[in-house]
Amino acid sequence: xxxxxxxxxxxFPSIIELTKFHATEYPTPPNLNYSWAFGVxxxxxxxxxxxxxxxxxxxYKPHAVVAFESIERFRRYVHWGWLLQSIHAVxxxxxxxxxxxxxxRGIYYGSYKAPREIVWFIGVFLLMVMxxxxxMGYVLPWGQMSYWAxxxxxxxxxxxxxxxxxxxxxxxxxxLMSDATLSRFYSFHIALFPLAIIGGLIVLHIxxxxxxxxxxxxxxxxxxxxxxxxxxYYVVKDFYVVGLVFTFFLFIIFFYPNLFLExxxxxxxxxxxxPAEIKPEWYFLPFFAMLRSIPSKLLGAVVLWLSxxxxxxxxxxxxxxxxxxxxxxxxxxxDIVFFVNFAVLGYLGAHPPMGGYLPAxxxxxxxxxxxxxxxxxxxxxxxxxxxxxxYENDTSHIRLHAGSKNIVWFSILIIALGAINxxxxxxxxxxxxxxxxxxxxxxxxxxxxxxxxxxxxxALLSPEDRAFMLGMVPPDISLKAKSMDESGIRxxxxxxxxxxxxxxxxxxxxxxxxxxxLAAFLQYSSDPSLFLRGRIGPWAVLFMSVFxxxxxxxYKEVWRxxxxxxxxx
Amino acid sequence: MxxxxxxxxxRNFLTGCCVAMGAVAVGATAFPAISALRVASDxxxxxxxxxxxxSAIQPGEMKVVGLSLKRVTLIGTDDLVVPxxxxxxxxxxxxxxxxxxxxxxxxxxAVERYINPEWFVARAFxxxxxxxxxxxxxxxTPVNIVCPCHGGRFDxxxxxxxxxxxxxxxxxxxxxxxxxxxxxxxxxxxDITATKVSDFQKA
Numbered sequence: 001x002x003x004x005x006x007x008x009x010x011x012f013p014s015i016i017e018l019t020k021f022h023a024t025e026y027p028t029p030p031n032l033n034y035s036w037a038f039g040v041x042x043x044x045x046x047x048x049x050x051x052x053x054x055x056x057x058x059x060y061k062p063h064a065v066v067a068f069e070s071i072e073r074f075r076r077y078v079h080w081g082w083l084l085q086s087i088h089a090v091x092x093x094x095x096x097x098x099x100x101x102x103x104x105r106g107i108y109y110g111s112y113k114a115p116r117e118i119v120w121f122i123g124v125f126l127l128m129v130m131x132x133x134x135x136m137g138y139v140l141p142w143g144q145m146s147y148w149a150x151x152x153x154x155x156x157x158x159x160x161x162x163x164x165x166x167x168x169x170x171x172x173x174x175x176l177m178s179d180a181t182l183s184r185f186y187s188f189h190i191a192l193f194p195l196a197i198i199g200g201l202i203v204l205h206i207x208x209x210x211x212x213x214x215x216x217x218x219x220x221x222x223x224x225x226x227x228x229x230x231x232x233y234y235v236v237k238d239f240y241v242v243g244l245v246f247t248f249f250l251f252i253i254f255f256y257p258n259l260f261l262e263x264x265x266x267x268x269x270x271x272x273x274x275p276a277e278i279k280p281e282w283y284f285l286p287f288f289a290m291l292r293s294i295p296s297k298l299l300g301a302v303v304l305w306l307s308x309x310x311x312x313x314x315x316x317x318x319x320x321x322x323x324x325x326x327x328x329x330x331x332x333x334x335d336i337v338f339f340v341n342f343a344v345l346g347y348l349g350a351h352p353p354m355g356g357y358l359p360a361x362x363x364x365x366x367x368x369x370x371x372x373x374x375x376x377x378x379x380x381x382x383x384x385x386x387x388x389x390x391y392e393n394d395t396s397h398i399r400l401h402a403g404s405k406n407i408v409w410f411s412i413l414i415i416a417l418g419a420i421n422x423x424x425x426x427x428x429x430x431x432x433x434x435x436x437x438x439x440x441x442x443x444x445x446x447x448x449x450x451x452x453x454x455x456x457x458x459a460l461l462s463p464e465d466r467a468f469m470l471g472m473v474p475p476d477i478s479l480k481a482k483s484m485d486e487s488g489i490r491x492x493x494x495x496x497x498x499x500x501x502x503x504x505x506x507x508x509x510x511x512x513x514x515x516x517x518l519a520a521f522l523q524y525s526s527d528p529s530l531f532l533r534g535r536i537g538p539w540a541v542l543f544m545s546v547f548x549x550x551x552x553x554x555y556k557e558v559w560r561x562x563x564x565x566x567x568x569x
Numbered sequence: 570m571x572x573x574x575x576x577x578x579x580r581n582f583l584t585g586c587c588v589a590m591g592a593v594a595v596g597a598t599a600f601p602a603i604s605a606l607r608v609a610s611d612x613x614x615x616x617x618x619x620x621x622x623x624s625a626i627q628p629g630e631m632k633v634v635g636l637s638l639k640r641v642t643l644i645g646t647d648d649l650v651v652p653x654x655x656x657x658x659x660x661x662x663x664x665x666x667x668x669x670x671x672x673x674x675x676x677x678x679a680v681e682r683y684i685n686p687e688w689f690v691a692r693a694f695x696x697x698x699x700x701x702x703x704x705x706x707x708x709x710t711p712v713n714i715v716c717p718c719h720g721g722r723f724d725x726x727x728x729x730x731x732x733x734x735x736x737x738x739x740x741x742x743x744x745x746x747x748x749x750x751x752x753x754x755x756x757x758x759x760d761i762t763a764t765k766v767s768d769f770q771k772a
Contacts (some may be wrong), residue, residue: 051602052602059603070644072643077610078609079604079607080600080602080605084601084602084605134614310736451600454643543597553583554584554586557583558580567577
């Protein structure tokens with residue numbers, strides 16, 4: 001190992017220096033708590049997105065006619081496509097959860113204050129481009145929500161005076177959302193944004209951070225001799241956190257892959273029908289709530305825009321000489337209110353702006369912006385406490401973050417992982433027998449009218465005949481269990497037990513057993529990877545659980561030796 | 570560094586466990602991503618038959634036809650086209666080949682390369698790097714089929730005479746349905762790498 005390093009040192013010394021400066025020997029404060037692991041977590045999931053995205057881009061077709069089908073083909077006919085596609089669709093949820101936690105950490109501990117303003121600015125821009133990236137990715141499946149979210153968001157640019165209309169057309173590349181828009185979003189989503197913009201900003205974010213050093217829960221910069229090298233101390237700690245979150249991630253992927261996805265988006269885009277309720281992914285809901293609470297098109301867009309850009313001014317708004325909320329009792333409570341308010345906005349964004357929700361959203365919007373005004377006023381009066389001055393005089397008092405209460409967290413971890421695994425092993429998938437019976441029910445009672453094209457089944461009556469007899473062409477039901485949700489499909493079919501409900505065009509009657517069988521068949525047809533998921537899932541989650549426990553033990557052992565002074569790097 | 574073995578035993582053990590499990594995790598992650606690059610399961614190499622009319626091909630002429638493997642996927646048709654050469658050999662070419670002595674890279678009996686000596690049917694796929702050998706060089710003795718890409722030379726039964734191709738042109742299953750009609754038939758990827766007519770005549 002040593003000689004390999006020597007060999008490189010003579011030929012490519014800057015790579016050794018770069019690795020030392022940014023990774024192995026980067027001097028890190030010894031007292032960072034778990035909230036400092038979110039940055040690494042974001043990068044980990046970003047890497048996951050790049051890898052699964054490369055696979056998805058091979059099979060995805062950026063064309064309005066086949067985009068929707070190409071993703072189903074990827075899931076059904078490409079080896080492991082169902083897994084790669086699920087991961088690519090669910091990881092943004094984890095990325096945004098980690099981003100919000102990462103930003104929350106920065107706000108709570110004053111990481112945006114001098115000398116880290118540039119790190120903060122780059123971070124705010126990263127948030128914005130990540131939002132654009134995930135928005136464009138959401139348009140690509142060309143489902144109902146893709147189409148209508150795309151229409152609404154690109155339409156936002158029309159509020160600009162004079163150039164608005166031209167700008168919208170320029171963004172869409174067509175007079176309305178169309179194949180042209182899809183094609184450019186595809187290019188931006190897979191090349192421009194992730195590689196050039198996000199990749200570049202991440203590098204700058206880290207470079208800028210490493211020049212000034214990481215903040216810490218006390219907010220006082222330790223002298224170099226009081227810091228610890230990133231390797232191995234924070235490498236083992238970050239690995240543990242990544243392992244823990246990834247375990248949970250795999251559990252979602254294998255057992256609840258549709259939990260964070262919009263059911264409506266499993267219907268192909270239809271430019272003539274707006275869904276009853278347009279709702280973005282959960283991580284945009286707070287901003288969506290603010291946009292909807294303003295009864296003016298222009299002001300709503302301005303508020304939406306300001307809600308992000310205001311973060312750029314945070315370093316100048318906060319005038320306090322103290323960074324960390326440990327020594328800022330007033331700001332600590334303000335931050336808690338701000339975070340809770342953000343969650344409340346998210347809740348309100350998920351509900352239609354009617355009744356009590358609308359005034360509530362307006363109040364929450366005021367609280368959101370009021371926070372910054374109040375922060376400016378409060379911070380003018382804050383003073384540096386004695387305790388911090390003592391820390392500044394002698395940073396060797398900043399102790400390692402390795403408390404004994406971690407054993408409590410560890411117990412909770414073991415119990416949680418155990419619970420996940422028990423849940424995983426007892427997960428209730430339908431049997432092949434029930435599914436086959438369900439297929440027979442479909443053949444007998446549904447195939448006359450309904451296509452199941454993704455299962456290779458065409459309705460017995462031609463579309464013209466069906467339109468003539470019913471006044472409409474009944475929908476393809478291959479993906480119904482996803483677009484209506486598994487429980488939704490049961491509720492719907494149950495209405496036909498015994499006799500058909502009033503006014504329904506479906507002239508069919510089921511027995512309770514047939515409802516079960518048909519629901520199982522529709523669940524299978526919406527996702528034939530069901531059985532493979534069920535077989536592999538428990539073992540994948542179990543393996544990651546055990547791995548995580550070992551990562552935890554390693555992390556604890558490395559830090560224990562450091563605390564005892566028995567072994568040091 | 571005070572490397573006291575007794576202090577670091579536990580740590581070294583845990584490091585070993587974590588590295589091993591990490592390697593398994595990386596492998597298990599890489600496997601689906603690499604596996605996705607395999608032929609997708611809807612791209613089948615199905616049973617295909619296609620007739621070729623020989624009557625329009627004059628002696629000394631070669632025709633390259635595409636054998637289309639019909640495939641339907643969720644996003645439309647995605648046919649795989651296998652180029653096939655049909656060469657109408659002049660009687661003097663056949664005679665000349667028996668009279669002139671010349672070296673072969675991969676010797677195969679002439680009778681193993683045709684069903685009817687007047688007709689040579691093979692894949693138009695140079696075994697060097699896959700171009701279509703479509704030039705007939707009548708100035709050479711015996712007459713050559715030449716690949717335009719890198720100058721590989723074959724006799725009129727597709728056997729390598731010179732140049733970079735490592736082996737003779739592949740044959741593919743066909744049968745005569747009448748005097749001047751043949752039927753190409755394939756049912757698996759193995760079929761299109763036949764080297765002798767006996768490879769498919771037995772079946």
